[in-house]
Amino acid sequence: MSKASEKLADYEAMLRDNGMRITRPRQVILRILSETDDHPDAMEIFSRAQEVDPAISLSTVYRTMKLLEEKGAIHRHAFEGGRARFEQAGGGHHDHLIDIDTGDVVEFHSRKIEALQDEIARELGYEIVHHRLELYGRKRRKS
Structure with missing residues (x-):
């Protein structure tokens, strides 16, 4: 199993453990997060998700990101002069x-x-x- 596949499985388990269904839009968002190696903001995640499934809403992106952040699965960075960006948790200090x-x-x-x-x-x-x-x-x- 690849690192991205493991991360995707971790994200899905975390949502299920918190009583959330893994809908197709959420699955697309989780896949994007598990495969990314950059620091996308919510609009970039939304744009990437829309390429896969145009029915995905921005509010679904925000809700999913908020829950993952609350559970420590992702880190939110508010870099100066820009929108909040996200990265996968883990991977050691940097x-x-x-x-x-x-x-x-x-x-x-x-x-x-x-x-x-x-x-x-x-x-x-x-x-x-x-x-x-x-x-x-x-x-x-x-x-």
């Missing part, structure tokens, strides 16, 4: 670099940044329990 020209979201992990954050917190007498790092930039122009 930070984000947002391209301010294109809106692309680049995931990265840096041991140096993590160590520096821990060091700063320790020096101030704290232990980090959660953090989120978002960098905003644009591609450098080649000279």
Whole structure:
């Protein structure tokens, strides 16, 4: 079973466990989420879903995303200057670099940044329990 198929099965089980039927529109939305490797917003998910099934409503997208977020299956990011975007939960800690020209979201992990954050917190007498790092930039122009 592929990773996307496993994620789809997890999403479907989560909805069933919360008393929701797996309707065709929900199944399409869940399939899109399980196969995506970007950070789509609700309108992008809606647009992708409409390509598969034009009868899918935006409200179904919003309701499904809200439930998945409440249950911890997806993460909602409110990146500066744009609509809320979603990504699959799991996959380990990472930070984000947002391209301010294109809106692309680049995931990265840096041991140096993590160590520096821990060091700063320790020096101030704290232990980090959660953090989120978002960098905003644009591609450098080649000279």
